[in-house]
Amino acid sequence: xxxxxxxxxxxxxxxxxRIVEQLVLASLAQTFELHGFGSIETRALEPMAQLARKGxxxxxxxxxxxxxxxxxxxxSAADELGLHFDLTVPFARYVLExxxxxxxxxxxxxxxxxxxxxxxxxxxxxxxxxxxxDVVGQDTLAxxxxxxxxxxxxxxxxxxxxxxxVPPVLMRVNNRRLAEGFYxxxxxxxxxxxxxxxxxxxxxxxxxxxxxxxxxxxxSDEVAGRCLELATISAPDSSFVDRVRxxxxxxxxxxxxxxxxxxxxxAGVAAAPGRIVADLKIARGLDYYTGTVYETELAGFxxxxxxCSGGRYDSLASDGRTSYPGVxxxxxxxRILVPLLAKGTLTASREVPSCVLVAVDSEETRREADVVAxxxxxxxxxxxxxxxxxxxxxxxxxxxxxxxxxxWFSSGEVKDIRTGEQVPADPDVWEPPAEDLRPGVQxx
Amino acid sequence: xxxxxxxxxxxxxxxxxRIVEQLVLASLAQTFELHGFGSIETRALEPMAQLARKGxxxxxxxxxxxxxxxxxxxxSAADELGLHFDLTVPFARYVLExxxxxxxxxxxxxxxxxxxxxxxxxxxxxxxxxxxxDVVGQDTLAxxxxxxxxxxxxxxxxxxxxxxxVPPVLMRVNNRRLAEGFYxxxxxxxxxxxxxxxxxxxxxxxxxxxxxxxxxxxxSDEVAGRCLELATISAPDSSFVDRVRxxxxxxxxxxxxxxxxxxxxxAGVAAAPGRIVADLKIARGLDYYTGTVYETELAGFxxxxxxCSGGRYDSLASDGRTSYPGVxxxxxxxRILVPLLAKGTLTASREVPSCVLVAVDSEETRREADVVAxxxxxxxxxxxxxxxxxxxxxxxxxxxxxxxxxxWFSSGEVKDIRTGEQVPADPDVWEPPAEDLRPGVQxx
Numbered sequence: 001x002x003x004x005x006x007x008x009x010x011x012x013x014x015x016x017x018r019i020v021e022q023l024v025l026a027s028l029a030q031t032f033e034l035h036g037f038g039s040i041e042t043r044a045l046e047p048m049a050q051l052a053r054k055g056x057x058x059x060x061x062x063x064x065x066x067x068x069x070x071x072x073x074x075x076s077a078a079d080e081l082g083l084h085f086d087l088t089v090p091f092a093r094y095v096l097e098x099x100x101x102x103x104x105x106x107x108x109x110x111x112x113x114x115x116x117x118x119x120x121x122x123x124x125x126x127x128x129x130x131x132x133x134d135v136v137g138q139d140t141l142a143x144x145x146x147x148x149x150x151x152x153x154x155x156x157x158x159x160x161x162x163x164x165x166v167p168p169v170l171m172r173v174n175n176r177r178l179a180e181g182f183y184x185x186x187x188x189x190x191x192x193x194x195x196x197x198x199x200x201x202x203x204x205x206x207x208x209x210x211x212x213x214x215x216x217x218x219x220s221d222e223v224a225g226r227c228l229e230l231a232t233i234s235a236p237d238s239s240f241v242d243r244v245r246x247x248x249x250x251x252x253x254x255x256x257x258x259x260x261x262x263x264x265x266x267a268g269v270a271a272a273p274g275r276i277v278a279d280l281k282i283a284r285g286l287d288y289y290t291g292t293v294y295e296t297e298l299a300g301f302x303x304x305x306x307x308c309s310g311g312r313y314d315s316l317a318s319d320g321r322t323s324y325p326g327v328x329x330x331x332x333x334x335r336i337l338v339p340l341l342a343k344g345t346l347t348a349s350r351e352v353p354s355c356v357l358v359a360v361d362s363e364e365t366r367r368e369a370d371v372v373a374x375x376x377x378x379x380x381x382x383x384x385x386x387x388x389x390x391x392x393x394x395x396x397x398x399x400x401x402x403x404x405x406x407x408w409f410s411s412g413e414v415k416d417i418r419t420g421e422q423v424p425a426d427p428d429v430w431e432p433p434a435e436d437l438r439p440g441v442q443x444x
Numbered sequence: 445x446x447x448x449x450x451x452x453x454x455x456x457x458x459x460x461x462r463i464v465e466q467l468v469l470a471s472l473a474q475t476f477e478l479h480g481f482g483s484i485e486t487r488a489l490e491p492m493a494q495l496a497r498k499g500x501x502x503x504x505x506x507x508x509x510x511x512x513x514x515x516x517x518x519x520s521a522a523d524e525l526g527l528h529f530d531l532t533v534p535f536a537r538y539v540l541e542x543x544x545x546x547x548x549x550x551x552x553x554x555x556x557x558x559x560x561x562x563x564x565x566x567x568x569x570x571x572x573x574x575x576x577x578d579v580v581g582q583d584t585l586a587x588x589x590x591x592x593x594x595x596x597x598x599x600x601x602x603x604x605x606x607x608x609x610v611p612p613v614l615m616r617v618n619n620r621r622l623a624e625g626f627y628x629x630x631x632x633x634x635x636x637x638x639x640x641x642x643x644x645x646x647x648x649x650x651x652x653x654x655x656x657x658x659x660x661x662x663x664s665d666e667v668a669g670r671c672l673e674l675a676t677i678s679a680p681d682s683s684f685v686d687r688v689r690x691x692x693x694x695x696x697x698x699x700x701x702x703x704x705x706x707x708x709x710x711a712g713v714a715a716a717p718g719r720i721v722a723d724l725k726i727a728r729g730l731d732y733y734t735g736t737v738y739e740t741e742l743a744g745f746x747x748x749x750x751x752c753s754g755g756r757y758d759s760l761a762s763d764g765r766t767s768y769p770g771v772x773x774x775x776x777x778x779r780i781l782v783p784l785l786a787k788g789t790l791t792a793s794r795e796v797p798s799c800v801l802v803a804v805d806s807e808e809t810r811r812e813a814d815v816v817a818x819x820x821x822x823x824x825x826x827x828x829x830x831x832x833x834x835x836x837x838x839x840x841x842x843x844x845x846x847x848x849x850x851x852w853f854s855s856g857e858v859k860d861i862r863t864g865e866q867v868p869a870d871p872d873v874w875e876p877p878a879e880d881l882r883p884g885v886q887x888x
Contacts, residue, residue: 003763004494004541007525010487012538014545015552018484033882034821036798036828040462043454043571044488044557050448060511064527066561067505081451083508094456097448101458103845105831107796108459113488117510127487142831144810267814319447352551354480366588370711377478384480387549387586401547438477 009120010127011334016351016403017341019439021129023348024160024337025111028131031156032109035148037133040108042090044115048080050093060085060116083115087132087330092317095136095324104138104324105145111333123304123335134328136316141325143260146292146312147267153308153329154272157296164346165443166336167299169308172234172279173264174293176311178257179280182230182244185251186223193217198231199283206232231281237269238262240278257291264292290314294329301339307332349440350403353382355432357399358408360389365410372408375427381437383408405436453564454571455778460795460847461785463883465573467792468604468781469555472575475600476553479592481577484552486534488559492524494537504529504560527559531576531774536761539580539768548582548768549589555777567748567779578772580760585769587704590736590756591711597752597773598716601740608790609887610780611743613752616678616723617708618737620755622701623724626674626688629695630667637661642675643727650676675725681713682706684722701735708736734758738773745783751776793884794847799876800827801843802852807833809854816852819871825881827852849880 006012013021029039051061062083084090087110095102111131118124133152135145150173160166176195183191197212206228213224226247233243241258261278268276284293291312298307310329317324340346356376358369369385376383384404386395392409396417399407407415414430415422450456457465473483495505506527528534531554539546555575562568577596579589594617604610620639627635641656650672657668670691677687685702705722712720728737735756742751754773761768784790800820802813813829820827828848830839836853840861843851851859858874859866 003543004537006541007487007489007491010489012487013484014542015482015484019482022483033797034824034826036796036826038459038463038796039466040457040459043451043456044559045451045454045571047451062508063511064506064508067507067526068561082511093448097450098458099447103795103842107828115488117512127489144807145831148829351547352480352482353477363588380478382478382480384551385592387589398547 007126009118009125011125011338013341014351016348017337019348019351020164020341020346020441021333021337023439023441024164024166025129025131025333027159027163028156028331028333029109029111031159032131032133032152035107035152035155037107037109037152040091040094040110041112042084042087042094042110044083044113045081046084046090046093048082051082051085051089060118062115062117085116086114087112087130088134088316088328091132091134091136092324092326096317096319099138099319099322099324105135105141106137107133107135109133122339125334125338128332128334131331131333132310132328134316134326136324136326138322138324141327143263143291146260146327147263149310149327149329150264150276150292150294151267151271153294153296153331154268154275157308157331158272158275164441166340166346167301169275169296169298171268171276171294171296171308172282173261173268173276174278174280174282175257175261175264175291176289176293177253177291178244178261179230179283181251181253181255181257182247182249183227185249185254186226188219188223190217194219194227195283198227198281201228201231201281234277234279234281235265236274236277238265238278240265240280244280260292284309284311288313292327298336301336304335304339307336345444347442347444348403349442350405351439352384352402352404353439354384354402354404355381355437356383356406356408356414357395357404358383358385359392359395359410360386361410362389368410372410372427376408376430379428379431381432403439406432451570453562453569455569455782457785458795460792461781463792463795463797464608464785464790464885465777465781467883467885468608468610469573469575469777471603471607472600472775472777473553473555475603476575476577476596479551479596479599481551481553481596484535484538484554485556486528486531486538486554488527488557489525490528490534490537492526495526495529495533504562506559506561529560530558531556531574532578532760532772535576535578535580536768536770540761540763543582543763543766543768549579549585550581551577551579553577566783569778569782572776572778575775575777576754576772578760578770580768580770582766582768585771587707587735590704590771591707593754593771593773594708594720594736594738595711595715597738597740597775598712598719601752601775602716602719608885610784610790611745613719613740613742615712615720615738615740615752616726617705617712617720618722618724618726619701619705619708619735620727620733620737621697621735622688622705623674623727625695625697625699625701626691626693627671629693629698630670632663632667634661638663638671639727642671642725645672645675645725678721678723678725679709680718680721682709682722684709684724688724704736728753728755732757736771742780745780748779748783751780789888791886791888792847793886794849795883796828796846796848797826797883798828798846798848799825799881800850800852800858801839801848802827802829803836803839803854804830804833805854812854816854816871820852820874823872823875825876847883850876 064081157169180191213219289311293311295306296308308331312327315323316326358373360369373383414425508525601613624635657663733755737755739750740752752775756771759767760770802817804813817827858869
């Protein structure tokens with residue numbers, strides 16, 4: 001077989017890059033668990049009928065069939081399976097399927113690959129990892145969970161920044177009730193039609209949006225102007241409330257939305273100062289979000305688009321009798337890591353877990369090296385034994401090439417190969433410096 | 445939508461079961477890393493041409509197509525993708541693709557889901573997790589790596605036994621060179637034909653195997669008898685060597701095989717006494733293994749078949765100029781966990797990560813509860829805040845239902861809800877008992 005070529009859109013990591021990914025995923029999981037979110041995993045395949053419920057996305061689905069079934073033309077469309085394209089659809093299915101065994105409000109995180117048959121480009125992959133958190137209630141879900149998920153995610157992303165040097169983020173939040181109440185207070189019935197056009201503000205500019213609102217929707221110039229004024233409000237704190245109030249519109253939904261959004265922003269500022277803004281033009285698609293909406297930019301990588309998005313659903317799932325409202329956010333882990341690894345912004349301190357290489361004098365004495373290694377491992381020190389009884393210079397080079405910091409000799413001495421310092425040591429006592437015990441991530 | 449039903453063959457875990465799976469996977473990864481094995485992940489999809497190379501397995505492959513491509517009849521067979529059915533084929537491809545960026549011998553572990561379109565039954569799933577370790581060399585790979593991978597896996601499985609109560613294992617090992625050398629020493633050319641028939645010993649019994657050897661292969665009764673004598677040898681230590689020698693056959697390959705197998709068994713006995721036997725009838729398929737072969741039974745669950753298998757390949761991969769010999773083992777994690785979780789052999793101590801629930805007096809003072817929770821989390825204590833300011837009895841029941849051991853009250857007291865003991869505590873100082881900090885696994 002000749003050398004295989006990578007598949008476009010299916011990024012894979014070399015061992016040192018994978019170490020960075022492992023540490024990033026472990027850090028995210030740790031923050032989620034500190035906040036009491038438990039892990040679940042769902043199967044990769046869902047019935048096509050389930051995946052196709054959101055009409056717009058079906059072009060991106062990968063259909064899956066057993067090779068034998070296909071050859072025999074068996075299997076009806078109802079049996080067809082597809083790879084999940086996000087973690088929300090399978091989570092909603094999991095909640096419905098297991099509702100009798102779950103305690104609500106149910107708080108879960110989920111870190112898995114998803115697949116989309118999109119055209120690959122920077123920040124868009126066909127296979128990529130997402131890290132989602134959601135809180136889902138039975139029939140009701142209090143608004144303070146909208147605050148909570150923002151706080152957890154900001155804390156998780158801030159920790160990636162401080163611990164690993166991932167660039168800082170800016171989370172933009174808005175609230176659908178706020179916009180709906182404002183439009184209704186202006187006497188507009190079809191609030192989604194307005195939202196849909198205002199959502200184009202960044203792309204086509206205020207004049208074109210105004211033309212759409214007055215032309216397509218027949219709004220007066222004054223009403224269209226008010227809609228644009230609302231959309232241009234943004235603030236790094238709850239001062240946006242007074243600015244909205246000063247526009248003079250009143251509606252119960254507007255009050256509710258303002259309260260909810262202010263609570264999210266205040267808590268976000270407290271959790272991670274400077275990382276959150278209220279931005280009243282954010283819409284995040286039109287279909288399913290019904291309250292808070294979130295999107296997030298990575299500083300210096302704004303061209304990637306949002307690396308973490310989500311919102312509130314009044315009905316994440318429903319079985320007809322019970323509805324399951326939810327709120328959550330999804331971090332695009334692969335979307336963040338691939339560019340940062342490619343640019344060398346993040347690097348691992350070594351490419352193997354090993355902290356120590358035990359040198360081997362001769363194949364006859366390999367067993368003695370094994371014993372030393374076992375004694376180090378018994379105290380939690382990742383250790384490998386040299387694969388060949390080469391001359392020591394070559395064995396040191398073996399360690400150096402992988403970034404293994406210490407080489408242990410049968411003389412009972414250990415050498416820090418970075419400094420050259422070599423000291424007598426007892427495998428039942430010796431400890432490496434804490435920062436050398438496991439590989440770390442260096443941000444640049 | 446009505447309540448969805450599970451898909452047969454695609455097991456999913458409830459939150460408490462998932463905690464067991466997380467702890468088992470983390471334990472395996474930790475043992476692998478202690479021995480210097482680094483993690484990689486490969487994409488879930490491979491070109492069909494790659495997956496179909498082993499002819500016999502193609503019936504089990506899931507073919508994957510973009511829905512749009514399918515509708516337009518586009519895409520040639522050469523572009524076709526399938527879900528990987530093991531982690532060996534993708535690893536071999538990864539090694540070839542990245543050989544210029546890897547340091548050899550390359551030691552990796554890989555924990556991922558794989559997919560097979562088989563008929564589901566106990567121990568056979570359509571989606572399941574495997575945990576593989578392999579060592580792969582460039583052109584050569586020393587025999588001590590056959591010893592090493594057995595030792596690492598035995599240590600990993602023994603740790604699941606002692607830490608979590610997973611039943612103990614019995615690893616059966618054999619060596620293809622040993623058998624080939626023995627058959628050649630008997631004057632048999634087509635050693636694979638003999639092996640193929642001897643492999644049926646457990647299924648059809650010695651008389652039927654003897655009939656196949658004499659009938660189909662035309663061996664003399666005496667030669668067939670010798671082949672059967674070899675196959676019935678098994679021993680919990682290297683005493684099998686003398687028993688083989690006593691059969692009076694000599695051949696260089698036999699010597700090599702005996703040495704290699706004795707080294708594996710001796711090291712296995714040292715690493716995990718009583719968990720390994722030399723069993724000279726083990727074959728593990730015929731195609732690719734060329735030296736040591738391993739299979740493993742779980743005590744009390746022998747009907748599941750082998751839960752951990754592998755062997756030595758002289759050529760795991762080759763690009764025509766360079767070949768990559770390898771040796772490795774694959775643990776069927778899902779195959780082990782699904783029956784143990786179903787039987788209640790393994791249970792988690794709670795169903796959420798939270799160690800503490802901070803009670804809320806009223807929605808007006810929720811922020812104070814948030815502050816207490818943040819102070820506990822700052823010291824690594826997983827904490828959640830009660831979702832509703834219910835009466836305390838109800839908040840305690842919320843904790844109890846999830847197995848959260850401690851409830852914190854605004855009075856500055858913390859209650860162990862298992863004992864009812866309630867004591868004053870400072871959120872900047874209080875520590876839970878170490879065993880309560882995170883959920884654990886209880887074996888029965």
